Every structure is written in C-alpha cells, then in structure tokens.
Amino acid sequence: MTRIVLLVYFVLVTGFLLLPLIFLLPISLTNSQFLEFPPKSLSLRWYREFFIDQSWVDATLVSLKIGFGATAISLLLGTLASVALVRSNFRLKGILTAIFIAPLIIPSVVIALALYIVFLRWRLVNNIYALTIAHAMIAMPYVVMIITGSLRRFDMTIERAARILGATPVRAFIHTTLPFLTPALFASGILAFFASFDELIITLFISGGLQTLPVRIWNDLSLKLDPTVPAVAVMLTLVSILGMTVGEIARRRNERRYQSNPISEA
Amino acid sequence: MTSAGATIDFKNVRKTYGKFVALEDFSMRVEGGEFMTLLGASGSGKTTALNSLAGFVDIDGGEILIDGVPITKLPTEKRDIGMVFQNYSLFPHRSVIRNISFPLEMRGVARDEARRRSFKALEMVRLDSLANRMPHELSGGQKQRVAFARAVVFEPRVLLMDEPLGALDLKLRETLQLEIKEYQRQIGCTVIYVTHDQSEALTLSDRMAVMDKGRVLQIGTPEQLYDRPQSRFVAGFVGSNNILKVQSVEEGFMTLEGLGRFKGDGRHLIPGGFVSIRPELITIRHGGSGAHMAHLSEAVFFGNSVRYILRAADSKEISAIEHRRPGQDVLPLGTAVAFDLDTSDLVPLLD
Structure with missing residues (x-):
C-alpha cells in the first residue's frame, strides 16, 4: 500500500517538474506554422529557421558574449572573495557574506529598477559591457556559495606542504587549492553562465536596444508566436544537460582523489 | 642525497x-x-x-x-x-x-x-x-x-x-x-x-x-x-614507572609510604619528596616470605615478560615486571609474594 502511494507521489512530482519540458519537444518538431500538440507531421523546420534568421543568431551571439563575460568576471571575483571569506577573520565578515549572496534573495525587479536608475544617470543603458557587469553581479552568489562550501572542506595542510616545499603563497594556491576547486569552479561556472544566459527582467530594464536571446524570445511572444521558440528552448535544455554532465564527471573524478580510501597495507 | x-x-x-x-x-x-x-x-x-x-x-x-x-x-x-x-x-x-x-x-x-x-x-x-x-x-x-x-x-x-x-x-x-x-x-x-x-x-x-x-x-x-x-610528569610519561613517596630517611634505612621500611642508603632522598623506580627493578620472590609482602591484584602477559600489580598490606599498589622463561606460568591473582627493591635504584623527583 505504502509503495503504491509513494509511487503515485513520485510520478506526480516528477511529472509536474518534467511535463512542460516534455510538451516542448514534440511541439518544436512540428511542421506547422503554429504551436500544436500533438504535431500532425514532424520536421526539423523550426530548428533550421533559427539558424537562418539573422536576428535569432545575433541574439544568441549577444547572449553568449555576455554569458561568457559574466561567467569569467563572477568566477574571478567570486573565488577571490570566497578565499577571503573562508580563510581570514575580520569584523563585518558576516555582513559581507550576506552582501555577496543578496542578489539571489532580493527580487529581480528591485535590482533591475535600481540598476536602471544608476545606469541611466551614468549613461550605461544599451551598453554591452555594463550589461555584462550587471549579469556578473547576479551570477556571483552562485560562485560564492559553491566555492566557499568547497574551500571549507579543503585540507589546508596540503597548501602548507606546498609552501614549506618552496612555493610562494600564490604558487601554492595555484598548485594545490585551485586543482581541488576545479569541479566547484566548473559547477559554479555553469550556474553563473545560465544565470546570465536566461536572465530576462534586469536585461529588459537596462539593455536598451540590445537583444539577448531571452529578450528575443520575449519579443516574439508579444508579436507572433511560432515554433522557433520551443525549438530554441529544446536546444537550450540539451546544452545545459551537457554542461551539467561534464561538471558531474569532473566532480566525481576529483572526489576519488581526495578521499582517503582504505587500501590494504603492502 | x-x-x-x-x-x-x-x-x-x-x-x-x-x-x-x-x-x-x-x-x-x-x-x-x-x-x-x-x-x-x-x-x-x-x-x-x-x-x-x-x-x-x-x-x-x-x-x-x-x-x-x-x-x-x-x-x-x-x-x-x-x-x-x-x-x-x-x-x-x-x-x-x-x-x-x-x-x-x-x-x-x-x-x-x-x-x-x-x-x-x-x-x-x-x-x-x-x-x-x-x-x-x-x-x-x-x-x-x-x-x-x-x-x-x-x-x-x-x-x-x-x-x-x-x-x-x-x-x-x-x-x-x-x-x-x-x-x-x-x-x-x-x-x-x-x-x-x-x-x-x-x-x-x-x-x-x-x-x-x-x-x-x-x-x-x-x-x-x-x-x-x-x-613526576617525566617519570610518568616516559616508559612505565612507579611513583612513590618517601616518608622518612634514617641511618641505613628508609620508609616508603604504604610500602614499609627498606634497608639501604637513602641519603640522596628527601623525606616527603617523591621518587620513581622502574617496574623491572622490583624483584619478586614466589611463595617465599620476606620483609615486604603483597598480593597480586593484576597480571599482564607480554610473552617475554609478565607485568604484575602488587597490592601491599597498606593497599598501596606497585607494579613489577618479571622476565619470563619458556614454560613458566603466570602466577594466579591473589597469590602472596615477597617483593624487594634496591634503594639506590630510587630516582629522586624534583616535584
């Protein structure tokens, strides 16, 4: 009895999580002009449409540029901030931690409005670099949370060993802590990238004429809705599944190296 | 290298x-x-x-x-x-x-x-x-x-x-x-x-x-x-040791608290002070009688030696290690034995 109840519960919850995605795939494969489910005939027409339409390609390129830029900035600053937050002791450390996590908790609309006001004054609206920095800001909490968590589990004596064996503090960090952090950097990099890549609200406020992929989809929704949008959505999903898989492989490999596994004495 | x-x-x-x-x-x-x-x-x-x-x-x-x-x-x-x-x-x-x-x-x-x-x-x-x-x-x-x-x-x-x-x-x-x-x-x-x-x-x-x-x-x-x-700290930390208290020192005799009077020179010792002596320096005579008698309250077998805990009349305990020859049995607990020590083996401790 309990097993049946649990099974029903499982199907309901996972169904709720997956159903919208499951609908998207057949819809994207339709041959018709309109969104239809189930599709009457299958084709890759709308996938082709995406690559032919310059505005889609441009929007994707803009999103990629901003995404990679924001990821790089948030990884660099986030990692440095994490080292300070984990390894040193200073007053206001708690407050500083909260500030780094804040963009995750404060409603996007609030951040969007605040940025809009500031950017307007500094004439930064419609500026791809300013937009990249704004995205780096909302990506940073993911980096700080994951990297601080990982750093706390790092055995500092490994870095000490590197120091006493002749490495300067920076080289010791690069040769010991950084390899340990690689999977965490990968995971937080993926999260940071997608935080930027699918960001809509803040971008709508401050992008001006710049069209990122989510903005392009948004604009499409309000004008005409054709099956290119589900096709884009399916491709995005595949890309993120790929990224997560690579990240997980890296994490498992690292875990094996750092666990002190019992090997029988020779 | x-x-x-x-x-x-x-x-x-x-x-x-x-x-x-x-x-x-x-x-x-x-x-x-x-x-x-x-x-x-x-x-x-x-x-x-x-x-x-x-x-x-x-x-x-x-x-x-x-x-x-x-x-x-x-x-x-x-x-x-x-x-x-x-x-x-x-x-x-x-x-x-x-x-x-x-x-x-x-x-x-x-x-x-x-x-x-x-x-x-x-x-x-x-x-x-x-x-x-x-x-x-x-x-x-x-x-x-x-x-x-x-x-x-x-x-x-x-x-x-x-x-x-x-x-x-x-x-x-x-x-x-x-x-x-x-x-x-x-x-x-x-x-x-x-x-x-x-x-x-x-x-x-x-x-x-x-x-x-x-x-x-x-x-x-x-x-x-x-x-x-x-x-006392070093005596207790390095190797095993008996730490005893000197009660009095007289000409040719000395008394250890709880263990009794021992014959021998005690001029290097101070009454009221502590001394240490290694268990292997305590001698045991099986079955015999002597000036100092005790009961075995514990025995630990090490193969080449046996460590005994002796309880003296005064319920003061002292440990002794005895080297053992093949075939020699460990004495049963409760056995009465005579024990002795050489007072020149007693090491005075500063605190």
Missing part, C-alpha cells in the same frame, strides 16, 4: 592564542645532524614549536635561528626546510614522481635534472616501481614514504616530522621507524620529530625533549630520560 645538518636554536620563544599559552619561554638547541624528538601530549606546545620553525605560525616573542641566522622574518618558502605531515599531504592531482619533483620545480631545477633526482629519492624509499601512480592508489605506508622522499629530495639541512606515523598501524609504524632512522643517517640532515608516543621517541631520538604546557620539562638522551627523570 646528503646534506650537512644545520643547528637550530629556539630562544625564549613565546606564542599565545588568545588566553591560551602554546609556548612559554621555549628554548632549545638542536645540533647539526641530530635527531631531536619533541615528546608531549596534545596541547603541550610541541606542534606549535614545529609550526613556528616552519613559519606556519608567527611567534609573539623570542627568536628562532638556523645556523645562527634569525629566520622568523623569512617567509615559509625561503626557509629551505623539509617537512612530513601526519596526514601525508601529498598533492592528490599529481603522480608520485611529480609530487616528489615539486620542491625541485619550485626551485627552478631543470626538468631532466629534477626527474633524475626525484627517481633517486624514490629509489631510496624503494618505491621506484610506483613512480606514475596517483596518491589515492597508494597505501598509507607507501604514501608516507613518498612524503618522506618529497621532503628530502631538495637536500634540506633541516627536516621536520609532525607525527608522521600517527595514522598507521603498530606493525607498520615499527617498520617505518627503522626506515626513517636509516634514511636520516644516510642523509645527515637535522631532524625535529614530533610525537606523543614515548616508545617511538625512545627508539628514534639522539636526544628528546619532554614538553608540557608550552615548556620543555627535561631534555636529554633517551637513556637519560628513561633512567633519570627529574619530575
């Missing part, structure tokens, strides 16, 4: 963590090529002393000198010290050979040269067949040998070892003790070894220092510390 060991001087070193005093007026000189062990319980300051020499902690006062040169202002990487840690601290993402070549890499030694020297170090610890393994594929003993090779490959004049055998089982620990001692003799570097295991300290050291509450209580050769402990 040889290096002339450097002398190390700790001069009035002081280190506190908040209210906790880790090192207080810590002074010690270690001669070049000497194997010095810091022995103490956790919190005694032995690891802090090692870490301040390595540069992992900044000391609050005093000075540390290597070959007469003050080093406390030097960053860790410039001190040219080798170190082996309890948890091995191998670099998990580097192969065995690349772990060992790390210190050479950091010193800008050319690749081929670094590889050749690393192989030599690996041959010394007899693991040359495992050069390309990753650390997680090694056993604990192998890891510690690699860590040792890595610590000496750049021929440091000082080698620090922080409880390097703490995580290994007894049998392996004994094997590695012999190996460490052999390698150190080959290399000739000065070693400071930290442990809480007194038998390890007795086995390995040229000299050893017993530490408690951030201070050195007594320093000397293993024989000196074993034979002539100066305080």
Whole structure:
C-alpha cells in the first residue's frame, strides 16, 4: 500500500517538474506554422529557421558574449572573495557574506529598477559591457556559495606542504587549492553562465536596444508566436544537460582523489 | 642525497592564542645532524614549536635561528626546510614522481635534472616501481614514504616530522621507524620529530625533549630520560614507572609510604619528596616470605615478560615486571609474594 502511494507521489512530482519540458519537444518538431500538440507531421523546420534568421543568431551571439563575460568576471571575483571569506577573520565578515549572496534573495525587479536608475544617470543603458557587469553581479552568489562550501572542506595542510616545499603563497594556491576547486569552479561556472544566459527582467530594464536571446524570445511572444521558440528552448535544455554532465564527471573524478580510501597495507 | 645538518636554536620563544599559552619561554638547541624528538601530549606546545620553525605560525616573542641566522622574518618558502605531515599531504592531482619533483620545480631545477633526482629519492624509499601512480592508489605506508622522499629530495639541512606515523598501524609504524632512522643517517640532515608516543621517541631520538604546557620539562638522551627523570610528569610519561613517596630517611634505612621500611642508603632522598623506580627493578620472590609482602591484584602477559600489580598490606599498589622463561606460568591473582627493591635504584623527583 505504502509503495503504491509513494509511487503515485513520485510520478506526480516528477511529472509536474518534467511535463512542460516534455510538451516542448514534440511541439518544436512540428511542421506547422503554429504551436500544436500533438504535431500532425514532424520536421526539423523550426530548428533550421533559427539558424537562418539573422536576428535569432545575433541574439544568441549577444547572449553568449555576455554569458561568457559574466561567467569569467563572477568566477574571478567570486573565488577571490570566497578565499577571503573562508580563510581570514575580520569584523563585518558576516555582513559581507550576506552582501555577496543578496542578489539571489532580493527580487529581480528591485535590482533591475535600481540598476536602471544608476545606469541611466551614468549613461550605461544599451551598453554591452555594463550589461555584462550587471549579469556578473547576479551570477556571483552562485560562485560564492559553491566555492566557499568547497574551500571549507579543503585540507589546508596540503597548501602548507606546498609552501614549506618552496612555493610562494600564490604558487601554492595555484598548485594545490585551485586543482581541488576545479569541479566547484566548473559547477559554479555553469550556474553563473545560465544565470546570465536566461536572465530576462534586469536585461529588459537596462539593455536598451540590445537583444539577448531571452529578450528575443520575449519579443516574439508579444508579436507572433511560432515554433522557433520551443525549438530554441529544446536546444537550450540539451546544452545545459551537457554542461551539467561534464561538471558531474569532473566532480566525481576529483572526489576519488581526495578521499582517503582504505587500501590494504603492502 | 646528503646534506650537512644545520643547528637550530629556539630562544625564549613565546606564542599565545588568545588566553591560551602554546609556548612559554621555549628554548632549545638542536645540533647539526641530530635527531631531536619533541615528546608531549596534545596541547603541550610541541606542534606549535614545529609550526613556528616552519613559519606556519608567527611567534609573539623570542627568536628562532638556523645556523645562527634569525629566520622568523623569512617567509615559509625561503626557509629551505623539509617537512612530513601526519596526514601525508601529498598533492592528490599529481603522480608520485611529480609530487616528489615539486620542491625541485619550485626551485627552478631543470626538468631532466629534477626527474633524475626525484627517481633517486624514490629509489631510496624503494618505491621506484610506483613512480606514475596517483596518491589515492597508494597505501598509507607507501604514501608516507613518498612524503618522506618529497621532503628530502631538495637536500634540506633541516627536516621536520609532525607525527608522521600517527595514522598507521603498530606493525607498520615499527617498520617505518627503522626506515626513517636509516634514511636520516644516510642523509645527515637535522631532524625535529614530533610525537606523543614515548616508545617511538625512545627508539628514534639522539636526544628528546619532554614538553608540557608550552615548556620543555627535561631534555636529554633517551637513556637519560628513561633512567633519570627529574619530575613526576617525566617519570610518568616516559616508559612505565612507579611513583612513590618517601616518608622518612634514617641511618641505613628508609620508609616508603604504604610500602614499609627498606634497608639501604637513602641519603640522596628527601623525606616527603617523591621518587620513581622502574617496574623491572622490583624483584619478586614466589611463595617465599620476606620483609615486604603483597598480593597480586593484576597480571599482564607480554610473552617475554609478565607485568604484575602488587597490592601491599597498606593497599598501596606497585607494579613489577618479571622476565619470563619458556614454560613458566603466570602466577594466579591473589597469590602472596615477597617483593624487594634496591634503594639506590630510587630516582629522586624534583616535584
């Protein structure tokens, strides 16, 4: 009895999580002009449409540029901030931690409005670099949370060993802590990238004429809705599944190296 | 792979963590090529002393000198010290050979040269067949040998070892003790070894220092510390010992509290003071009668010897170790035995 109840519960919850995605795939494969489910005939027409339409390609390129830029900035600053937050002791450390996590908790609309006001004054609206920095800001909490968590589990004596064996503090960090952090950097990099890549609200406020992929989809929704949008959505999903898989492989490999596994004495 | 060991001087070193005093007026000189062990319980300051020499902690006062040169202002990487840690601290993402070549890499030694020297170090610890393994594929003993090779490959004049055998089982620990001692003799570097295991300290050291509450209580050769402990703490910490109280000293006689009067000279003893005597110096006469009688309250069989706990008439307990010949039975508990000791074996303790 309990097993049946649990099974029903499982199907309901996972169904709720997956159903919208499951609908998207057949819809994207339709041959018709309109969104239809189930599709009457299958084709890759709308996938082709995406690559032919310059505005889609441009929007994707803009999103990629901003995404990679924001990821790089948030990884660099986030990692440095994490080292300070984990390894040193200073007053206001708690407050500083909260500030780094804040963009995750404060409603996007609030951040969007605040940025809009500031950017307007500094004439930064419609500026791809300013937009990249704004995205780096909302990506940073993911980096700080994951990297601080990982750093706390790092055995500092490994870095000490590197120091006493002749490495300067920076080289010791690069040769010991950084390899340990690689999977965490990968995971937080993926999260940071997608935080930027699918960001809509803040971008709508401050992008001006710049069209990122989510903005392009948004604009499409309000004008005409054709099956290119589900096709884009399916491709995005595949890309993120790929990224997560690579990240997980890296994490498992690292875990094996750092666990002190019992090997029988020779 | 040889290096002339450097002398190390700790001069009035002081280190506190908040209210906790880790090192207080810590002074010690270690001669070049000497194997010095810091022995103490956790919190005694032995690891802090090692870490301040390595540069992992900044000391609050005093000075540390290597070959007469003050080093406390030097960053860790410039001190040219080798170190082996309890948890091995191998670099998990580097192969065995690349772990060992790390210190050479950091010193800008050319690749081929670094590889050749690393192989030599690996041959010394007899693991040359495992050069390309990753650390997680090694056993604990192998890891510690690699860590040792890595610590000496750049021929440091000082080698620090922080409880390097703490995580290994007894049998392996004994094997590695012999190996460490052999390698150190080959290399000739000065070693400071930290442990809480007194038998390890007795086995390995040229000299050893017993530490408690951030201070050195007594320093000397293993024989000196074993034979002539100066305080109750040292007497109790190094080897097993009987600590007794002198009640009175008369001409030709002396009285030990709870044990009775013993014939012999007691002029080196102070009434009211404490003395120690090793269990192996207490003699037992089976079944006989004598001036001092006791009942066996416990017997521990060691194979080549038996340790008895004797309860004297006054319920004062004293332990005695008796060497055993094959076929000799351990006496049953409760047996009445006569015991005696030579008063010249009693070591006076200062506190």
